[in-house]
Amino acid sequence: xxxxxxxxxxxxxxxxxxxxxxxxxxxxxxxxxxxxxxxxxxxxxxxxxxxxxxxxxxxxxxxxxxxxxxxxxxxxxxxxxxxxxxxxxxxxxxxxxxxxxxxxxxxxxxxx
Numbered sequence: 601x602x603x604x605x606x607x608x609x610x611x612x613x614x615x616x617x618x619x620x621x622x623x624x625x626x627x628x629x630x631x632x633x634x635x636x637x638x639x640x641x642x643x644x645x646x647x648x649x650x651x652x653x654x655x656x657x658x659x660x661x662x663x664x665x666x667x668x669x670x671x672x673x674x675x676x677x678x679x680x681x682x683x684x685x686x687x688x689x690x691x692x693x694x695x696x697x698x699x700x701x702x703x704x705x706x707x708x709x710x711x712x
Contacts, residue, residue, distance in 0.1 A: 607659075607692050613638050614650050615659060615689055618679050625679045626665075627651070651679060659685030 607615070617633035618625045631647055634640045654660040662677040681689070 606695065607688055610646075610650060611654060611659075612689060612692055613640065614647070614654065615681050615685055618660065618681050621679075623678075626676050630679065654685070658682060659688055 613634060614630065617630045617637070620633045620637065621629040627644070627647060630651075631642055631644070634642055634647075651660060651662070655662060659682055660679055661682050662679045665676050665678050
């Protein structure tokens with residue numbers, strides 16, 4: 601079996617936050633999802649570096665939204681997860697589910 605590079609923890613979180621953000625998957629919304637759902641504050645630089653890296657890997661796509669009053673007249677990048685990105689997320693989840701199998705009572709705590 602060949603070596604395979606899995607998504608890093610933060611990469612997974614960012615892809616999931618993009619999916620959770622839906623049609624408003626702009627940087628600030630993605631950042632808010634990470635903070636609310638994962639309890640993780642992230643700097644703007646770290647977020648955009650990760651978004652760019654995921655785009656280069658073909659896991660994320662972005663398009664420019666035309667300037668509007670909602671964006672205060674600025675053009676913004678709207679992000680979406682590609683089919684390859686969805687597959688990578690599902691593969692990562694399966695790997696973790698397999699590793700967690702049989703550990704439902706880890707240290708006396710119920711998992712899940």
